[in-house]
Amino acid sequence: MAARRNRRIRKTLNAAKTHWLYNQTEVMTLYGVCRNTVLNWTKAGLRQIEAEECLFRGCDLNEFQRVRREKAKRRGEPHEIFCIRCKTLHSLLVEPFKVVTSRFGCHVELICPDTGQSIRKFVSDAYIDSVLSLDPSRPRAESQNYTASPACTGFGQNGSFLPDDIIPEDEHTIYCYQRALIHTEGRHEKTVDASLRAIRLFQSYLAGTRLSETTIAQVTAFKTAFEEGAFRREQQNASGTDADRQMLSSSTIVHCFGNLEAFFNWLRDRPGYRKIPADIPSHFRPSRHHRKVAGAPTEKHVPSHEDLLTLIRAMPDARWRDRRDRALVAFLYLSGMRDGAVIGLRLKHVDVERREILQDPREIRTKNSKTMRSSWFPVGEEFAGIVTGWIGELRQAGAQDEDPLFPQTRPTFGQRDPREPWVTATPLRKIVKAAIQRSGQQPFRPHAIRATLARLGYRIALTMEEQKAWSQNLGHDHLATTAIYYGKLDTDTQARLMSTMWNRGPATTEHELIDLIRVASPEKLQAIRVLLRG
Structure with missing residues (x-):
């Protein structure tokens, strides 16, 4: 199994992450090869960076x-x-061949001079005419050569900016920061990749200047150019001409500047970089406008x-x-779980009798x-x-x-090892999307x-204790998380409630009694019930 996995990785062209750095041992592990x-x-031309240890860029x-x-x-x-036997290309302009027509079509056939075996290739009549009109002495096409520096494709989700001038000391420092993010802070690979992308972008702007020589003027000019979209990939319109650069979103700007601020805060404590001005990291902070727009709910x-x-x-x-798709959509509402967690559930995680779900982060x-034991929502x-019917089936x-x-x-259960669940939530989202289209409703995400x-929960959870239980069942540690990020009322409901309060006027004795009863x-409710019934 391990050998099969290594062969699969070795065949992957993009096994390495573009902005990452790898030492020799990590390259061996990545591709499953020896030293x-x-x-x-x-020796064949792969560029290496001679720093304190030999490093390789992912690109x-x-x-x-x-x-x-x-x-x-x-x-x-x-x-x-x-010829698949001698692994050699044979030319129809040099070797004798014949054209054979059968019920399967027309093909050319020649005898391999090395193995003596017949070689066939299905062709058309136009192909025969085009071959006979070729000049046998014309040169072959040249093969592609390896270039160590790929072109910049721009900043964005799939874009990359990599500096052409490599400074070994800076590359080793970035590699140390990469390892610190992974092993010291325990960051996810996507978070590390976003940080390295921002660092590479700033490196490309410095154009060969060492990170230790960064000035406030360079940071300010970089921020201005970045906010104006100078690093955005240029799109082309239908006519093929360059269109105006698309402006980056405030969220992209805030995250990029935040990653650079964190990097320079870490960098100032490194040997050889302590001469960086103390206020350099603070100059990477985005404007208040971008912070407000990036944090505004959509x-x-x-x-x-x-x-x-x-x-x-x-x-x-x-x-x-x-029936599976129907149960899947019903379970999303019944459990309130995220789609990425639902796809990994196994039957052992759901207790039908107690109506509980065990969410184990190990699986x-x-x-x-988070490790959670949540209950089914009363929907x-x-x-x-x-x-319940699906689990019984x-x-x-x-x-x-x-x-x-x-x-x-x-x-077919019982005849082989347990099946594996979905790897990603994409099939689940497609199921929900198809169900929405079938019912003709307005699209929404799972x-x-x-x-x-x-x-x-506003209508069912009446007491503070019930509201807290409702929030915890959604996986929130704080009740405010549920209210701020999930419980925002839509404008129609807000207008309806405001109109009701307008018509109702100030709180009366009846409204006060209703609030007390809630x-x-x-025991008090039973006493009130007996009192009202006389």
Whole structure:
């Protein structure tokens, strides 16, 4: 299994991350090769950085592997045929051949002079005429050569800016920062990649200047150029001419400047960089306008409880796949879990009798690796019945505790090892999108269902204790998290409630009694009930 995995990684052209740095041992682990192979790659032209230890840039590794694969390909001219036995290209302009017509079509056939075996290639009549019109003495196309510095593609999600001038001391320092983010701070790979992308962008702007010689004027000029979109990839319109540069979003600006500020705060304590002015990191802070815009919540459609009921009832349940999809959508509402965590659930994680769910971060991708035991939300027996029926169907088919709650395909349980759940949440999102299109509702994301539950809690969770339980069941440590990020009312509901309060006027005795009854204990409620009934 390990050898198969190494072969698969070795065939991957983009195994290395573009902005990362790798030492020799990490390159060996990344591609599953030995030390001599890496040394042979350097002799073949792979660029290495001679610092305190030998380092390789991810962009150089990817480019070297791409060109290396291109050179290994046997790209023949139109008049050549490749022999799989002798691994040689044979020209129809040199070797004698014949044209054979059969019920499968027309093909040319020649005898390999090395092996004596017949070589065939299916062609058309126009191909024969074009081959005969070629000049046998014309030169072959040249193969592509390896270039160590790939072109800059711009700043963005898929863009990259890499400096052409390599300073070994700075590269080793960036490598130390990369390791500090991973091993000391425990950052995720995507977070590390975003930090390194911002550092590479600033390096490209310095144009060969050492990081230790950074000045406030350079930082200010870089911020101005970045905010004006100077590093944005230029798009092309339909006519093929360069269009105006697209401005970067405030969120991108804030995150980029924040990563650079954190890097220079770390850099000032490194030997050789202590001469950097103390206020350099603070000059990377974005403007207040960008911080406000980046933190402003975006308007999103949140389905109501009735919308989800309509959605479930519009989904078919004739086939096995239909019942799985229907149970999946119902479970999203019943559990309130994130889609990335739902795909990793197994049958052992769901207790139908107690209506509880165990979210174990060792097996499920929970946010911030939280361990939670949540309960089903009181959204109605119709949703609970769909999920319970689906689990019962899996159990009757022979599913065990280790089998996924939502299998990718219809499995045959008990005849092989437990099936693996989905790797990403993309199939789940496609299922929800198809269900929304079928019901004709306004599109929404699966994560919006959590906001539906937060708003439903305003009507069901009446006491402070119930509201806290509702918030914890969503996985929030603080009640304010639920109210701020999920419980925001839409404008129609806000206007309706304000109109109701306008017509109602100031609070009266009846309203005061209603508020007291809502927070009264069961004993007091029973006493009030007896008193009112006389």
